[in-house]
Structure formats: structure tokens, C-alpha cells
Amino acid sequence: MNIRPIHNDTDLDRAFARMEELWAAEDGSPEADEMEVLSILIERYEDEHYPIGPSDPIEAIKFRMEQQGLTQRDLEAYIGSSGRVSEVLSRKRKLSLRMIKRLHDGLKIPYDSLMSQAAA
16 A cells, blocks of 8 residues: 555546556455545545535525426425515525525425525
């Protein structure tokens, strides 16, 4: 096992290549241990150099609508009148904290996916 820190994208590419070689390693083997350490190093490097921000709340709502086959009319229970639903989905109105709570409770959309646009 010759593991080195990941300092740049070239090191990252090498780490990914080695991970591919180790992918079928048997649990408990030295190769599986090496793969685990590499995955931690890769995750740390990517978190530091390629952070992923919070998802867009409207995209999160639309994704859940698609997953569950919902229409805009179905969102009225969580957001309000059809006009208000339309305004939210077209980004003309921000989500209120009450809407966020209802969307989270009713559709199980994570708070962090909904909060980045909350009204003050």
C-alpha cells in the first residue's frame, strides 16, 4: 500500500485510477483497506476543492413533483392558491417559512433543499 496525500487534480486522477483497480477487493483484505483510505482522501479533496452548494429550492420541488407524479394543483395544499403556486414555481415569489415547513412535512423535501431561498 503506497498511499499519498491528494494535492492536485493529477493526484486525484491517480487515486481514482487506483480505486478502479481495487473496486472488487474482498472485505477485510489489505486492498479493501487501501480502497477505504483512498475514498476518504478523495472525499476530503473534493469537498475542499469542488464543494457542492445547496440545491435550488424550486428544482427540488419540481424534482419531487416528477418523482411522485404531482401537478401544480397538488401543491396548493402546501403553498396556497393556484396563483401562488404558479408564482413560486416561476420564481416570482419566494417560499415563506410556512410553505417550507408544509413542503417538508407533506412531501418530505429536506429543509436544506428548501431554505436557501426563504423569505426573511
